[in-house]
Amino acid sequence: MADFINILGAGIAYGVLLFLMAGGLSVTMGLMGFANLAHGSLSMLGGYIVVMLMNWYGWPFFAALVMAALGAAVAGLIVERTVFRRLYWGNELDQVLLTIGVVTMTVAAATFIWGAVPPAVHVPAFLEGRVHLGFFDIGSYRLFLIVFGGLLTLGLVLGIDKTSFGAKIRAAVDNRRMTVSCGINIDRLFMLAFAIGSALAGLGGGLAIYLVGLDPSFPVKYLVYLLVVVVVGGLGSIRGTLAASLALGICDVLGKYYIPYLGAFIIYGVTVAILMVRPNGLFGRGR
């Protein structure tokens, strides 16, 4: 039983990471109608920023995380302003092909700059090891992820639900034209949303690397899972992304532990099945 809770905890932690990385992508795809397959590159960037700042410059972990978020936000904004925004609400296939091109470039660039060997990842001592909670114990870092990620998630959900910024985003996802005619500066809304989504991705990446490692193929490795989470959850739905992330995280870890033979197979099968029944995802709205 304790074993099971441990693994469940690992699954939840993984789900939280997926949510952080994918949350911004869901908003981007639902809000700007832009399929950004290069989103994982922002997470990778966040990861490498953390590694660089900690290993080369001796920065503390949490400060490095902040920079990871900032760096990813800046990088994301630059690419968005120059390239991506021209394809908003355009042909999805063009977006997909473009962002595939971008991913390919970022993977190649990362290999060139940092090499293909996974770097060593450190975290503060108090986050290593395990914590005893009643009748089971759980890895400290995983617990930290769940708590921290949980708080962040709560903040995001509240932000979407309660703030006027969140309301504007929800309105724009629901009906873009109407929102524009309400006098809302949709361009700035997109920019802010993209920046926040990128920052989250960078943060998620920075947090993830201790658990899953880091190498230049990171964006491609997680591309499938990010897409699954976003599409199954429903484009533009924070709750949907959260639900799908947790479900995927738990299923993935449980699956690999208890039925390794079938593993990923089940996840893909379930994804296909869900999409066939609900093409807009569990919580999504049709366009």
Place this chain on the structure above:
Amino acid sequence: MVAIPVQPATPPALASARRLFVRRAAWRWEEIAFWVLAAASYFLFSDHLVLITQAMITGLFVVSLDLMFGYAGIPSFGHAAFFGIGAYTAGILARDGWGDPLMGLVAAALIAGVAGAICSQLVARLHGIAVLMVTLGIGLICYEIANKWNSLTGGDDGLQGMQVQPVLGIFAFDIDGKVGFIYSFIVIFLLYLLARRLVNSPFGLALEGIRENIRRVPAIGIGVRVQLAMAFTISAAMAGVAGALLAETTQFIALEVLGFDRSISVQIALVLGGIGSLIGGMIGAIVYTVARDQLSLINPAYWDFWVGLILCIIVMSGTGGVVGILRRSVGWVVARVRR
């Protein structure tokens, strides 16, 4: 049904209308040039026949994707599944005693075709990202099956021990790849002709209708499901034959034939060459394969970066790949000459 009284049209204008369709199907100079060059490469590049054969096989694969993507407008991130199914079909048959290559091709086409038909029903009611995800999912599922089903496919190690018989019982596959080249060339050329005919038929026109406006298609009485089922079947069968050719000419199948990377790189090759022109698929495949072979000797990361950049440029500028550039330049030259 009420017949609308239609006045007979005046002959000269009608003839020009008919000519529009003749011109639509006419052989372009880049097509003729490509095939002549391809045939001639048997003599011109006799040291690199194996590489060229693989490039041509990839070309057939890309052409099959073009039918779905360029003509019907259905993207597929899992097309490698059909390629792989064809490859493994031929491979398993050859390993287990039925090594006749032509039979391998037919079997591959049949099984991959059936898989395509099934796939078409899965994506029938979807569009946009959902189609990408489902095709991606299907491709990944096939990869996982091949990976885990060791006894059948050899799993991670690949399929080995193929015994491919001589073509027609006479021409045995040789180390230099001569027989392999001629065999593949003929098969690929015939299938290319088939693809051309298909694209310039009412069926092909219906596919283009689906691409251009899927809502309008049922409104003129055409069933989208049926059309896509046929298109997917044909496209998958073609990809399957390409896979079988690869298996037979190299007598080995690596698990990557089914992989995500292969599905993506075939999309990239198609965009590079030019979507929706068929010959663009062949050209893109050759350029991609040869360039990757040469450039990755220098530095693999280098190659990827430039491919990514070129892809971005092509998409942003909407030039339509190599074929688009060629046609535009020729058009420019012709326009100047006319003046």
Place this chain on the structure above:
Amino acid sequence: MTGEIVLETEALNRSFGALRVTQDVSFQLPRGARYALIGPNGAGKSTFINLLTGVLAPSSGRIRLHGRDVTRAPVEERVRRGLSRTFQINTLFPRLSPLEATVLAIARRHGLVTNPFKRLSGCTAEIDEAYALLGQFDFGADVGRPTRELPYGRQRLLEIVLALAAQPSVLLLDEPAAGVPQHESAEIFHALAALPEDIAVLFIEHDMDVVFRFAQRITVLVAGQILCEGTPEEIADHPQVREVYLGNGDDV
């Protein structure tokens, strides 16, 4: 107004959750009719057309085409049985030419679209018919140009051409003159007037000019329900219609 009923609905209902967009609509269209469907924005006119054509499935009720129950039939089957429609917003094939689009529609009628082996250039009968049909609408040299390059009015005409290419017995026109600039609308009116007499036509229109010009009978739809039906004169005088739709007193 008498004659065989070619299209009818029986207590047709459609709800989206708690919202009833179509309520208990029973409607009949006889052969050769020129009927109009009017109503304020949001009345459910387009929904009704979508129900008739099969784009939407009804929550309850029946639809009969030539006496045959087509309530569960898919869109393409209804087209094959003689029901064609045009769309309010041009729903055409941007990169195909009018000729290609029309040939496609006619080829479908001749059962050719599932044939991957027949050469398009060999479809002379279909090309001839398409060319002649387009000629009736004065397409001229435009037949070969991509649809997206044509002026809006021409595209609107192509909508009608494609619907006619199916040789329908029932034609549903969704705001045929919508968005067409003044100088091009004459062509549309010309086309509407020239429609074969045998075809039953139902059109949705906001433009009262068009309605009073072409309609023999008008149905007024408000909030998903039929408010009233009658000749143009009857409708123009109907007090409730004036209130709900035509405005109070001054401008009519």
